[in-house]
Amino acid sequence: MGLSKKMKKIGSTLKKITELHTSLESNIDNFYYRLGSIVARYPIIVIIASLSLVVFCGLGITFVDFKPSILQTWVPQNSPAIKNQEYFQESYGKIEPAINIVVAKNEEENILTKEALGSYIELHNRILDIEIEYDGKNYKYEDICWKPHPLLGCGTQSLLTLWEFDYEQLSKDDNILETIANSNNEVDYTDIDGLPDLSDIMNISSANITEILMGLDWDTIRSIVIDQLHLINYIETIGNASFNDGLLVHGSALFNAYALESGEWVDDITNIWLKEYHDVVVKDIEYITVYPFTYRAETEEITSLIPVDAKLLGLSFIIMLVYVSATLGKLTPRDSKILLGALGILSVSMSLLMGLGIAGVTVACAYSEMTICLPFLILGIGVDDMYIIVHAFMRTNKKLPKEERLAVALQEVGGAITMTSVTDFLAFLVGAINTHLPAMRGFCVFAAIAVLCDFILQVTFFCACVILDESRRENGKLDCLFCFPLPSFWQYDYSTNKANGDEVENFIESSESEVFGVSIDNSESCDINMDETRNITGLHTFFEKYYAPFLLKKPVMAICLIFSVVLFVNGIYGISQMEPSTTTSDLLPMHSYLKRFTELEESYFQEWTYTVWIVFKTYDYSDIDSQREMVKVFDTLNNQTYLQEPIKFWFMNFLEWSRSDPFWKGKMVDGFIDDSVNYYLALNQFLLSSEGIRFIPDILFRNGAIKTSRLSASYLASEVGNDISRAHMMMEMIELCTNFKIPVIPYSHKFVFWYQYVNLIPRNIQNFLAVGLSILLVLYIFLGKLKLSAIVLFSIIMIDVNLLGIMYIWEISLNNISLILLLLSIGLGVDSCAHISHAYINNEGTPEERMIAALSKMGSSVFSGSLTSFVGILILAISTHRVLINFFKFFFAMFLLAMYNGLAVLPIVLTLFNK
DSSP states (O other): OHHHHHHHHHHHHHHHHHHHHHHHHHHHHHHHHHHHHHHHHOHHHHHHHHHHHHHHHHGGGGGOBSSOOHHHHSSOTTSHHHHHHHHHHHHHOOEEEEEEEEEESSTTSOSOSHHHHHHHHHHHHHHHTOOEEETTEEEOHHHHBOOSSTTSOOOEEOGGGGGTTOHHHHHHOSOHHHHHHHTTSOOOTTOOOSOOOOTTGGGSOHHHHHHHHHHOOHHHHHHHHHHHOOOOOGGGGEETOEEETTEEEEOSEEEEEEEEEOSTTTHHHHHHHHHHHHHHHTSOBTTEEEEEEEHHHHHHHHHTHHHHHHHHHHHHHHHHHHHHHHHHSOSSTTTOOHHHHHHHHHHHHHHHHHHHHHHHHHTOOBOOTTGGGHHHHHHHHHHHHHHHHHHHHHHSOTTSOHHHHHHHHHHHHHHHHHHHHHHHHHHHHHHHHHOOOHHHHHHHHHHHHHHHHHHHHIIIIIHHHHHHHHHHHHTTBOSSOTTSBOOGGGOEETTTTEESOHHHHHHHHHHHSEETTEEOOOOSOOOTTOSSOHHHHHHHHIIIIIIHHHHTSHHHHHHHHHHHHHHHHHHHHHHHHOOBOOOGGGGSBTTOHHHHHHHHHHHHOTTOEEEEEEEEOSSOTTSHHHHHHHHHHHHHHHTOTTSEEEEEEHHHHHHHHHHHSHHHHTTEETTEEOOHHHHHHHHHHHHTSTTTGGGGGGEEEETTEEEEEEEEEEEEHHHHOSHHHHHHHHHHHHHHHHTSSSOEEEEOTTHHHHGGGTTHHHHHHHHHHHHHHHHHHHHHHHHOOHHHHHHHHHHHHHHHHHHHHHHHHTTOOBSHHHHHHHHHHHHHHHHHHHHHHHHHHTSOSSHHHHHHHHHHHHHHHHHHHHHHHHHHHHGGGGOSBHHHHHHHHHHHHHHHHHHHIIIIIHHHHHHHHTO
């Protein structure tokens, strides 16, 4: 009974949608007929209104941030990883590192030689000598470097600190490899100068204890310890270190880092210094080659594609203009449509400006390197609609007034254009809603608004241009020089419906007799004054008389279907083999000097141990329940297989120390010191002892009590697995920390980038389902046939599966960028399939006759639009940026597959399944 009710409810819903389709189809036809009539009667007013709207909306472009940082574009801004990083940096400081990797001139040679190390000491001295001028003052490294305390030295991480960057010390070292190996032995913590002596703390009267504890300057104590303890694992600064019988014998590279202050007052100075640093480091130096890296330089290199590839965009528009001008009209002064094509491309450009302006004001999206791909994409979509409109206008009855012809043309194709524009918009909208990467959200928002703006401009501004172009033709004016009349040779006599000059007739007849190398029968009378263009006439005839009958042959149908199955199987195989992966180096220009740094880092420092900090926020550290919870945190982390031993936690060492001390052991209850005064008295004594000095940098005091503390663990990124496994590890740590009764957060500088892979596959499956169902609903509303809508949707899904297989062959990684592009391809794939299906359902006869009619009517438009889209992105093939090259590969394959499915597979399936 329940199932029957549900089926009746579904049937009722489908019936309502069918009724909505009938009503909507009639209303849309009437709307576009009236719109076409208005635009045709008042073209100048429509153009002026359109341009005014574009200018008004385009003013919002001033609100767009064109140079955001990587953290602003490729890191989810609402993620707990970002919040944890902010807390960590506020507590322990934010540092701007200037990094470099040093290799020998011959990269296979050993870098651990006195000659090579001596050369780097020379380079180090040059770095220290860099002097810049800012606001009338001179600054060197020592003035802007990060220091643990104003009175202490700069924080520099380098193997050369073993010899204090002193060439004389290095030259006197008889065995530098042994010195390096011994550098990781236990530090003598008793040899720290300048610390208070609390060894006799037990004999101090209780009245003075609080005063002494409150008087300790822990900021200074902490700085002294950081300065005198070089807590560096020197072996880890050596890339590809080799050992023989436990002895270090070879190293391929060195990793060096200079810590700079990061803050509002010093950022401009740091930027200038970093540019000088780069110029000094890349200069030729004996024995070694140096590859620098800074996060600011990385951001600059990535965003550099905006002005560089803007040239490609301009070149693409020029190529598109030439192509459109050659294919949209005849190559004669009267019938060419160079100016109309240029105005059509202008309308696409205006939609981009409107999209950026509206998005900049309404949602404050950041402009990213992905957004530079948008013009190429919208150009293909917009020009596709332009062909549909022009071809429909050319198919109208030439005896009707041009105003009536435009109204009829828009009435014919308005519904199909609306359907494809809505599906494109929905694909972009779902992408914007469901992605958490600002770069991809900005791309999708810009695209969604631009698609709507392009749709509006195509049915208003461009249609007005079509009418003006037709008026020019009727008035016998030149194409681009529309103020000048045509020569008498080309004048057209509308009273006799004849053109002057036999040469004109001969030219047109001969030019229409062959299209793309296919001979066409001209035995039937061919009026030379047909308003259809040369390619429309030829392609229309080609699809009707040659292509459609050829496609209906059973062997051809079988071959097409078998080939589709092969592509589908290849796609399934590609899905099973692809692993999620992306690095910031994927966003760098291919010629970037930072490329080599990232390659060396990935090659020589794969086994780099990354630190993960567990940060304990503010609470009562002396409370016994809090102390028990801290032990629980330590024990829980020790059971995590992805963390390496040992986990360094000051509290566990403090417990062990206090429990072994007879005096403090007597003050304990259940193994913990339960009195706040005694707790901090013991803790201060522990920290100033040889056992506790190493932990001083981990604890921050405020008013004599702990404000924040931390423990350190480590993991090998190479052992955690792929990016999804690393994201899972990160989320597991975040979840673990939320389960404790004290405020605890995990932090690692890699976490902010890994967060983009959290629920990557499930989230995108939801996105695909949402887009697919939305498109199915739109197709059903516009087509009115559920079966037909499902067939079209299945054809679009086939395009995506095939794309995955091609992505695997072309080694395009599975990541947020490629998945969003796959999502968008669902919407974009509708364009070719929907036009054919819409034409199919609006024709009568047998399935074969309807297929031939649909291909005859829309085949040339779909083919021209797809080819135009391909021409629009073709220029990206010579880009120097991997993002744009992958964009080209992706949409090159997508447009070919869409054209193949729309013009071959879909017609065959419609014919077979509608018998």
